[in-house]
Amino acid sequence: MTADSLDTLLGQSDQPLILFDRVGTVAYVNRAFEVLSGGTAAHARAADGPLLEPPILVARALDRTWTVPTGRVWLRRADRTRRQVWVDALPMSVGGEMMHLCTVRPTTLEVETPAGGLDDARLRELLANLPGGVYRCSYDRHWRTVFMSERFADICGCPSAEFLEPYGRSFKEIVVEEDVPVIQDAVREAIRQRSYYEIHFRIRRPDGEIRWLLDRGMPVADRKGRVRWLDGAMFDITAQKEAEARAEAAELERAAAQAASAAKSRFLAVMSHEMRTPLNAIVGMTTVLADSALEAEQRSLVDTVRSSTDALLDVINDVLDFSKVDMDQLELIDDDFDLRACIDGSMQLLRPRAEAKGLAFSMRIADAVPGWVRGDAARLRQVLVNLLSNAVKFTSAGEVRCTAEARRSGQTAELEIAVSDTGIGIPAERQVDIFEPFSQVDISSTRRYEGSGLGLAIARGLVARMDGSIDLESAPGCGSIFRVRLTLPIGEAPRTEPATPGADALPPLRILLAEDNIINQRVGLGLLDLIGQTADVVADGVEALDALRRASYDLVLMDVRMPELDGLEATRRLRAMLSPEQQPRVVAVTANATREDEAACYAAGMDAFLSKPLRVDALKSTLARLFGDDRDPPARDAETRTAIAG
Numbered sequence: 001m002t003a004d005s006l007d008t009l010l011g012q013s014d015q016p017l018i019l020f021d022r023v024g025t026v027a028y029v030n031r032a033f034e035v036l037s038g039g040t041a042a043h044a045r046a047a048d049g050p051l052l053e054p055p056i057l058v059a060r061a062l063d064r065t066w067t068v069p070t071g072r073v074w075l076r077r078a079d080r081t082r083r084q085v086w087v088d089a090l091p092m093s094v095g096g097e098m099m100h101l102c103t104v105r106p107t108t109l110e111v112e113t114p115a116g117g118l119d120d121a122r123l124r125e126l127l128a129n130l131p132g133g134v135y136r137c138s139y140d141r142h143w144r145t146v147f148m149s150e151r152f153a154d155i156c157g158c159p160s161a162e163f164l165e166p167y168g169r170s171f172k173e174i175v176v177e178e179d180v181p182v183i184q185d186a187v188r189e190a191i192r193q194r195s196y197y198e199i200h201f202r203i204r205r206p207d208g209e210i211r212w213l214l215d216r217g218m219p220v221a222d223r224k225g226r227v228r229w230l231d232g233a234m235f236d237i238t239a240q241k242e243a244e245a246r247a248e249a250a251e252l253e254r255a256a257a258q259a260a261s262a263a264k265s266r267f268l269a270v271m272s273h274e275m276r277t278p279l280n281a282i283v284g285m286t287t288v289l290a291d292s293a294l295e296a297e298q299r300s301l302v303d304t305v306r307s308s309t310d311a312l313l314d315v316i317n318d319v320l321d322f323s324k325v326d327m328d329q330l331e332l333i334d335d336d337f338d339l340r341a342c343i344d345g346s347m348q349l350l351r352p353r354a355e356a357k358g359l360a361f362s363m364r365i366a367d368a369v370p371g372w373v374r375g376d377a378a379r380l381r382q383v384l385v386n387l388l389s390n391a392v393k394f395t396s397a398g399e400v401r402c403t404a405e406a407r408r409s410g411q412t413a414e415l416e417i418a419v420s421d422t423g424i425g426i427p428a429e430r431q432v433d434i435f436e437p438f439s440q441v442d443i444s445s446t447r448r449y450e451g452s453g454l455g456l457a458i459a460r461g462l463v464a465r466m467d468g469s470i471d472l473e474s475a476p477g478c479g480s481i482f483r484v485r486l487t488l489p490i491g492e493a494p495r496t497e498p499a500t501p502g503a504d505a506l507p508p509l510r511i512l513l514a515e516d517n518i519i520n521q522r523v524g525l526g527l528l529d530l531i532g533q534t535a536d537v538v539a540d541g542v543e544a545l546d547a548l549r550r551a552s553y554d555l556v557l558m559d560v561r562m563p564e565l566d567g568l569e570a571t572r573r574l575r576a577m578l579s580p581e582q583q584p585r586v587v588a589v590t591a592n593a594t595r596e597d598e599a600a601c602y603a604a605g606m607d608a609f610l611s612k613p614l615r616v617d618a619l620k621s622t623l624a625r626l627f628g629d630d631r632d633p634p635a636r637d638a639e640t641r642t643a644i645a646g
């Protein structure tokens with residue numbers, strides 16, 4: 001059939017008609033179509049882009065499936081505006097060739113893209129400028145690509161045309177194999193939920209490079225509700241994924257470092273416990289020994305043992321403190337305390353040592369420094385004692401001085417407490433790392449100064465926990481100044497100072513000593529004897545409960561780790577077993593000296609906590625607190641801990 005005979009047949013119809021050949025090229029349009037489209041058949045053929053959009057409706061569906069597609073599409077008019085039309089296509093044989101005759105009806109909804117709107121060129125430009133690639137693919141086994149914006153060239157490393165007809169390469173081919181099911185599952189789920197999908201998956205580009213893509217899209221159904229296409233956009237998120245992987249690796253590294261540090265700290269805590277137990281016997285026995293009648297030479301030997309055990313205990317306490325600071329396990333107390341007394345008390349502790357070396361030892365507290373502040377007095381004193389003892393240790397002539405200044409703002413005070421000396425000073429290149437654990441300026445085998453190298457690391461950790469800082473100004477031969485800066489809330493002075501009852505005035509107490517280690521039993525009895533007390537002794541928790549059933553006691557000195565029944569469980573049971581008037585005070589005496597151990601003792605119902613090695617002054621002040629004044633509540637406060645720590 002020729003064009004003329006076609007025209008005779010169809011030309012006069014009011015119904016706009018187009019005839020497509022089998023590959024989707026316009027073979028003929030009638031006059032009604034020319035009116036509708038505003039152009040001739042020649043224009044329709046020469047149009048730089050499909051006449052109907054999306055073209056799949058006519059080109060692919062007709063060609064491949066031979067069904068009669070119907071649908072709402074856009075007609076591109078000669079003036080580049082668009083009009084929505086309804087197309088029905090009918091396959092027919094024209095002159096022996098399979099063609100498609102389409103009726104084209106404007107929809108009732110007459111939506112026209114206004115001039116200047118999104119014509120093809122602009123749409124392409126827009127798509128090219130989008131940060132991701134836009135696609136439509138058919139929902140079938142092959143993921144045939146219907147449309148793919150040019151941007152995919154950047155993402156996939158090959159022209160997007162490769163995925164379109166006539167090449168028709170499947171996008172699936174470049175998806176990393178194990179990620180294919182990820183996509184399939186997400187799409188199926190989106191269809192089930194009538195929703196969107198959002199998938200992260202990898203593609204392998206022709207150059208072998210792996211890229212991560214983010215794909216956001218949605219299933220699109222035809223009129224009958226069958227899902228036919230997937231429309232969406234893909235973005236290259238490789239950089240983001242790489243950053244995430246780097247952050248994850250850094251996090252793993254950090255966690256591993258933390259675990260290593262925790263293991264190290266646990267080791268230190270266990271070691272310090274193991275050392276405390278025998279040290280308890282040494283300290284206790286030497287205390288008892290020193291109290292007996294001794295020859296001058298024997299006394300001097302005992303004194304040497306005592307000062308050496310004191311030094312050893314300092315190191316053990318440092319190690320334990322450092323392990324707590326290092327593990328961030330240190331809990332600070334938040335209580336009102338007398339700041340001036342805290343500074344003064346630290347000075348008094350070091351004064352004898354400074355005077356013995358012939359150093360001037362002075363203190364100046366500015367008027368602006370508040371009396372009472374809120375914070376952890378014991379820990380601040382620990383920091384100051386540390387700085388002062390270093391100052392005294394590393395100064396052979398001149399002076400050690402402590403000054404405190406403050407600036408108040410509202411209810412807080414910004415404090416600066418400085419400890420200065422005229423000692424050996426610290427070279428500039430060592431001023432940072434002396435705050436690191438186990439670091440000392442003089443590490444020669446002939447070094448003159450003792451110490452663990454932990455003091456400043458602990459001080460820095462403590463001050464950091466108080467949200468403060470320590471800095472240092474020093475030069476070799478010119479002395480050093482350590483400045484502690486802290487901001488503390490202003491506190492309140494208590495109305496009356498609680499009177500500390502005299503320990504010597506204690507009445508004879510009925511005391512039960514529960515301790516499995518025979519040497520430590522003797523230490524306990526010896527120390528009690530020094531303060532004028534005696535005790536019955538039992539070797540474990542079961543025996544302690546038996547003794548409490550038989551007789552009534554004022555006090556139980558309870559070792560925590562014991563065979564049969566440990567001190568915690570024994571305390572819980574005796575609290576449940578005895579009537580209120582029979583209840584003794586229970587004091588833990590243990591080599592487990594961490595804050596958690598202490599908390600566990602209080603939780604079990606104990607009244608106070610003493611760490612081994614047991615010292616006569618700590619024992620004395622705890623008993624004075626518990627029994628010196630009956631109106632005093634059981635001592636579970638900060639001061640008990642301070643007494644124990646000392």
Ligand code: ADP
Pocket residue numbers: 386390391394421423424425426434439440441442450451452453454455456457480
């Ligand atoms: P330790 O005093 O137990 O060695 P520290 O952590 O307290 O440990 O101090 C670390 C090191 O810093 C000391 O060994 C010493 O070399 C140096 N240092 C600290 N304070 C002073 C000071 N006031 N003058 C000179 N050197 C000091």
